[in-house]
Amino acid sequence: MQIERIGVGPRMSKAACTDSLVFTCGEVATDKTKDAFGQTQEILDALDASLRQAGTHKERILSATVWLADIKDFAEMNRAWDAWVPQGHTPARATVEAKLVSATAKVEIAVIALR
Numbered sequence: 001m002q003i004e005r006i007g008v009g010p011r012m013s014k015a016a017c018t019d020s021l022v023f024t025c026g027e028v029a030t031d032k033t034k035d036a037f038g039q040t041q042e043i044l045d046a047l048d049a050s051l052r053q054a055g056t057h058k059e060r061i062l063s064a065t066v067w068l069a070d071i072k073d074f075a076e077m078n079r080a081w082d083a084w085v086p087q088g089h090t091p092a093r094a095t096v097e098a099k100l101v102s103a104t105a106k107v108e109i110a111v112i113a114l115r
Contacts, residue, residue, distance in 0.1 A: 006053050015050045022054040022113045026067070032104035036073035039107045040080035051113055058084070060114040061091040067108040071097040077107055 007014025015024045027046045029039035051057055068077060074095065085091075091111070100108055 004054075006050065015054050017054050017115060020115050022051060022056055022111075022115055024050050024111050024113075026065075026108045026110040028100065028102065028105045028108045032102060032106075036068070036076040036106040037080050039105070040077045040109070041084075043107060043109050044080060044084045047109065047111060051111075054113075054115065056113050056115050058113075059086050059089040061085075061089070061111045062114060063112045064091050064093040065110050066093065066095040067098040067100060068095065069098070069100045069106050073106055 001018055004017040005013040005015070006017065012025050015022055017023070024047060027043045027050075029042040031042060032039065034042065048058060051061075066077065066081075068074060077095075098108075100106075
């Protein structure tokens with residue numbers, strides 16, 4: 001089984017892929033002045049791009065993990081998520097409150113998808 005890495009950096013890759021699976025890194029927004037809704041939209045756009053580069057798409061996501069700096073942002077994150085995720089193709093998902101690496105990051109999301 002071959003492993004393909006996308007967006008390889010010194011510490012992590014944007015995605016790691018096998019013949020059948022794609023694992024994305026935890027995506028955070030680059031514009032951290034946005035609210036939770038705006039940051040989530042930006043993250044979901046980045047995930048679309050990573051999945052596309054890996055040869056797959058959001059309809060093939062199996063699992064998603066969402067980290068929120070403040071669980072009070074759950075509804076705003078879900079507002080962006082619900083507009084993005086295709087109905088009938090919703091993945092298994094976990095959402096937790098966590099201290100994120102950047103003090104201004106409100107949301108981080110990672111997914112696992114079929115290729």
